[in-house]
Amino acid sequence: MKKIYQPSTGEYIVYNPEFIQSPEELDIYTIQSDLKSSKNTQRGQASFFELNGLPSVFxxxxxxxxxxxxxxxKYLWTGLTNTRVYKExxxxxxxxILKLPVPVPIAARIKRHGLFYSTDLITQRIMNAKPFGEILKTISVDTSVWEILGKLIQxxxxxxxYHADLNANNILMTHENDLYLIDxxxxxxxxxxxxWMNKVIHRLQRSFNKIKSSHPGYHYSPENWQALMRGYHS
Ligand SMILES: Nc1ncnc2c1ncn2[C@@H]1O[C@H](COP(=O)(O)OP(=O)(O)O)[C@@H](O)[C@H]1O
Ligand SMILES: [Mg+2]
Structure with a gap:
């Protein structure tokens, strides 16, 4: 669910009314500069923080x-509904709606700069979760989980x-072995x-192989991949 608030010309806030009642109080600039200056937990391009007490990712x-x-x-502006963040x-x-395990969007900001725009997205943080590709650096994961992952992708x-970048770190796994797709x-x-489905699968396989090539002892084997494919084709 989403609503749109326009604080000034050329700036749009898309927000989830379930979590945000007064979008005029939502100051994404301050959030962004606070995150830049703080020693906030950062992973890739994303930062963890709390939005009115709600664990979130910027x-x-x-x-x-x-x-x-x-x-x-900066991306070329061709209208709000064509922006990357709006489509995501x-x-x-x-x-x-399909009950798929993905993050819940909270707010987005779209800022025009002439012909271009820049944008940010805040989603609800999936708690007690780590990227699957990272987890395999330290522990092995049950065959059943590999099968469930394949089934989930199926x-x-x-x-x-179509996930445009399904790699090992765009899969999150919680302490309870629940799986989510992100990004x-x-x-x-x-x-x-x-x-395209095969391309997605091969991209994922390449990403496991790539991490393995630079991490001896990485907990990823041909048997794991076979289990994933069993789940995928089940
Ligand atoms: N909703 C979320 N809940 C928990 N962690 C997240 C969430 N979104 C992103 N992350 C963490 O941040 C990392 C980077 O986010 P991601 O959306 O994959 O951006 P990118 O890969 O473009 O940097 C992820 O690998 C994950 O560790
Ligand atoms: Mg990612």
Whole structure:
């Protein structure tokens, strides 16, 4: 669920009314600068903090690839509903309706800079969770979990949800072995096709192999991958 508040020309706050009653009190600039200056727990581009007592994750959108060298965080403006964050939010809402395990969006800020915009997203933090790819650096995970992970990816694919960057660290696992998928920038609902589904699966496999190549003793084996694929095809 989302509402839109426009604090000034060229600035939009998208917010989840379940968590935010007065968007005019939500000061994302202050949140962002506080996070930059504090020794906040940071993982990749994301920072953990509390929003009115609610464990949350703040993420600024950065460009990848070659463009990033000249333009770190500005995207071409073609309307609010076309922004990266707006699309990610809509996808997160659709997945929540399907009861898929993904983060709940809390707020987003979109700021125009002439022809461009920059953007941030705040989601609810999944507590007691770590990236799956990190967990395997220290412990091994039961075959049953690998199968459940495969089954989970199958469920996303069955609903036509294409994850644009499904790697080992965009899967979170909680203390109770519950699994979540995160980081849906550029992801979308897509006409189902084995071609993109296989690409997603191969990308994930490459990411496990890549970590393993630089971490001797990494708890990832061909048997683990077979278990994942068993779950995926079940
Ligand atoms: N909703 C969330 N709950 C808990 N941890 C999260 C959440 N979103 C992100 N993280 C943590 O932050 C890391 C980076 O976030 P992510 O959205 O994957 O951004 P990126 O990979 O682009 O830096 C994740 O690997 C995870 O450890
Ligand atoms: Mg990520």
């Amino acid at each position: 993420k600024h959108y950065y460009r990848g690839g070659l463009v990033a060298k000249v333009n770190q965080d 939010w809509e996808l997160l809402d659709s997945m929540a 469920t996303f694919h069955r609903h036509g949800i 849906f920038d550029k992801s979308r609902m897509r006409m189902k096709s084995v071609t």
